[in-house]
Amino acid sequence: xxxxxxxxxxxxxxxxxxxxxxxxxxxxxxxxxxxxxxxxxxxxxxxxxxxxxxxxxxxxxxxxxxxxxxxxxxxxxxxxxxxxxxxxxxxxxxxxxxxxxxxxxxxxxxxxxxxxxxxxxxxxxxxxxxxxxxxxxxxxxxxxxxxxxxxxxxxxxxxxxxxxxxxxxxxxxxxxxxxxxxxxxxxxxxxxxxxxxxxxxxxxxxxxxxxxxxxxxxxxxxxxxxxxxxxxxxxxxxxxxxxxxxxxxxxxxxxxxxxxxxxxxxxxxxxxxxxxxxxxxxxxxxxxxxxxxxxxxxxxxxxxxxxxxxxxxxxxxxxxxxxxxxxxxxxxxxxxxxxxxxxxxxxxxxxxxxxxxxxxxxxxxxxxxxxxxxxxxxxxxxxxxxxxxxxxxxxxxxxxxxxxxxxxxxxxxxxxxxxxxxxxxxxxxxxxxxxxxxxxxxxxxxxxxxxxxxxxxxxxxxxxxxxxxxxxxxxxxxxxxxxxxxxxxxxxxxxxxxxxxxxxxxxxxxxxxxxxxxxxxxxxxxxxxxxxxxxxxxxxxxxxxxxxxxxxxx
Numbered sequence: 106x107x108x109x110x111x112x113x114x115x116x117x118x119x120x121x122x123x124x125x126x127x128x129x130x131x132x133x134x135x136x137x138x139x140x141x142x143x144x145x146x147x148x149x150x151x152x153x154x155x156x157x158x159x160x161x162x163x164x165x166x167x168x169x170x171x172x173x174x175x176x177x178x179x180x181x182x183x184x185x186x187x188x189x190x191x192x193x194x195x196x197x198x199x200x201x202x203x204x205x206x207x208x209x210x211x212x213x214x215x216x217x218x219x220x221x222x223x224x225x226x227x228x229x230x231x232x233x234x235x236x237x238x239x240x241x242x243x244x245x246x247x248x249x250x251x252x253x254x255x256x257x258x259x260x261x262x263x264x265x266x267x268x269x270x271x272x273x274x275x276x277x278x279x280x281x282x283x284x285x286x287x288x289x290x291x292x293x294x295x296x297x298x299x300x301x302x303x304x305x306x307x308x309x310x311x312x313x314x315x316x317x318x319x320x321x322x323x324x325x326x327x328x329x330x331x332x333x334x335x336x337x338x339x340x341x342x343x344x345x346x347x348x349x350x351x352x353x354x355x356x357x358x359x360x361x362x363x364x365x366x367x368x369x370x371x372x373x374x375x376x377x378x379x380x381x382x383x384x385x386x387x388x389x390x391x392x393x394x395x396x397x398x399x400x401x402x403x404x405x406x407x408x409x410x411x412x413x414x415x416x417x418x419x420x421x422x423x424x425x426x427x428x429x430x431x432x433x434x435x436x437x438x439x440x441x442x443x444x445x446x447x448x449x450x451x452x453x454x455x456x457x458x459x460x461x462x463x464x465x466x467x468x469x470x471x472x473x474x475x476x477x478x479x480x481x482x483x484x485x486x487x488x489x490x491x492x493x494x495x496x497x498x499x500x501x502x503x504x505x506x507x508x509x510x511x512x513x514x515x516x517x518x519x520x521x522x523x524x525x526x527x528x529x530x531x532x533x534x535x536x537x538x539x540x541x542x543x544x545x546x547x548x549x550x551x552x553x554x555x556x557x558x559x560x561x562x563x564x565x566x567x568x569x570x571x572x573x574x575x576x577x578x579x580x581x582x583x584x585x586x587x588x589x590x591x592x593x594x595x596x597x598x599x600x601x602x603x604x605x606x607x608x609x610x611x612x613x614x615x616x617x618x619x620x621x622x623x624x625x626x627x628x629x630x631x632x633x634x635x636x637x638x639x640x641x642x643x644x645x646x647x648x649x650x651x652x653x654x655x656x657x658x659x
Contacts, residue, residue: 150650151493152650153466153467153468153513155464155465155466156450157441158612158620159462160460161610162271162273163271163606163623164269164270164271164604164606164622165271165426165604166426168604169382172186172378172379173368174237174368174376175369175370175376178633179525180434180437181434181437182437182438183431184631186368186427186428186631187365187367187368188366188425189425190383190416191362191425192358192363192388192415193423194351194413197352198352201409205340205392205409206393206406207336207390208336208392208393210336210390211332211334212248212387213331213386214330214385215329215382216329218306227323228308229325231327233306235380236379237377239376242303242374242376243371244371244376245301246288246366247366248287248288248364248365248367249364250282251363255270255362255423268424272459273428273429287334299332300371301371304330304377306328309327309329310323311325330386344390380631383416387413387415388415389412389413390410390413391410392408392410392411393407393408393409394406394407394409395407429460437462441455449641450638450640451464452637452638452643453518453637454638456594458627458630458631458633459630461627462633463592464592464636465620466592467587467589469492494579497653507655508654509654510571510654511577512652513533513569513572513649513651514567514569514649515636515637516566516648516649517635517637519564523564527632528595530557530568530594531568532555532593532594532624532626535588535590536588536590537618542572543578544572554568555595556568589618594632594633594634595626600629601626603623603625604625605621605622606621606622606623609621
């Protein structure tokens with residue numbers, strides 16, 4: 106099955122990056138050339154074909170971070186993000202004590218944030234990171250017991266395969282939630298407090314007084330989601346559970362199948378979305394019980410607690426999933442589905458994260474591999490018609506041109522993007538093989554590019570991606586395939602995993618090739634951008650081109 110190959114491909118991609126960094130002669134840009142008086146540096150520009158490609162339901166399990174909330178983007182539409190996670194125990198077969206009684210149950214999940222100020226008393230002012238939409242937006246947040254056991258793997262044909270969950274499975278988990286809402290804390294007016302949930306940027310300050318010394322201790326925590334869950338549920342599910350149900354992770358996860366986080370609009374309030382690292386979250390059950398040390402005193406009970414991490418202790422036996430439901434803007438929907446032009450390319454390229462869209466980029470106008478004559482001189486492609494790649498190879502072989510640098514510059518449609526948040530980074534990769542390009546390195550921000558270029562008006566102007574190694578390889582190796590490239594928005598420069606589509610899509614007829622996966626870094630990013638493509642109708646100063654800098658003998 107094609108889905109089983111993504112882990113292998115990621116390992117191969119990392120190996121390719123390592124091997125490429127060792128090939129100093131091929132990797133050095135302009136090595137031994139810069140500074141020689143008889144060489145000059147000149148650039149040539151080449152046409153690029155680029156068109157839109159819809160991202161259909163895609164694997165969304167075990168990602169970090171995860172989206173939660175409702176994000177309305179006027180250019181792309183509205184995305185609702187729900188989440189489900191398994192649970193674990195910090196220690197199995199816990200000693201609970203006799204006659205336990207729950208005092209309270211609390212969920213705590215820290216937000217991504219940074220300190221902006223600190224006063225003389227040590228109180229910190231924070232600003233939340235990775236919040237999209239109205240900063241003061243509210244949501245109706247409901248937490249339920251999940252009714253679906255999430256498995257990490259399954260067996261097929263004698264092989265153990267990873268169990269995948271997809272962005273379109275919200276209905277499955279919503280319809281199989283168990284019982285009533287667990288976060289049923291009431292506000293002063295009698296309504297549910299989390300019907301108007303918001304991502305609070307306040308520092309959490311907890312002061313405790315020692316009963317003997319009267320010394321006050323202050324504990325400070327960065328901003329976090331804090332939810333109070335139903336005591337009766339955890340009394341029955343944890344404290345009154347049979348000991349066997351709490352004995353091991355696999356038994357516990359079948360018994361308590363996790364929590365499902367569901368969001369809805371909060372009345373007429375604007376909404377927003379946050380990226381959250383749920384793996385840092387936990388549930389704490391605070392309770393009292395009789396223990397050996399208090400058995401002789403019926404009035405004395407020990408204060409105890411049980412902690413349930415929002416993800417199991419073992420990364421290889423637990424699972425999470427992010428569900429993304431889109432209501433697309435009609436113009437965006439038609440641009441990535443019915444109005445795609447694979448022959449001439451699209452004027453505008455719509456990139457959107459999540460279950461969104463990407464651009465397919467095809468360099469040069471043919472993919473034929475050159476044949477060579479007896480003297481080693483390239484002649485023509487398989488169909489006898491030389492393309493731009495053929496011409497570059499001839500110039501390199503016959504005229505001794507040397508490729509100094511090669512870039513793709515993607516210009517942002519600034520008029521369209523007014524008033525919308527722009528992704529900070531884009532990512533270009535080998536779409537045919539679901540792998541990183543040779544140019545990618547561990548320090549992608551300085552060598553590979555993809556970061557947004559901002560103008561004096563603080564608005565994004567363009568993104569530049571360096572593909573020098575990729576172009577050199579096409580020139581150097583006559584058997585190298587001119588693969589399709591994929592362009593996506595990116596959340597992290599170091600996330601190299603590829604997530605499988607639920608159903609692969611054929612994007613080329615001859616030879617038959619499929620679009621079967623997209624970078625995880627794109628699935629994690631809720632933002633979008635509109636770029637100019639390489640179609641001839643695009644103004645010259647905004648048109649997508651491949652620019653190659655050569656050192657040419659005088």
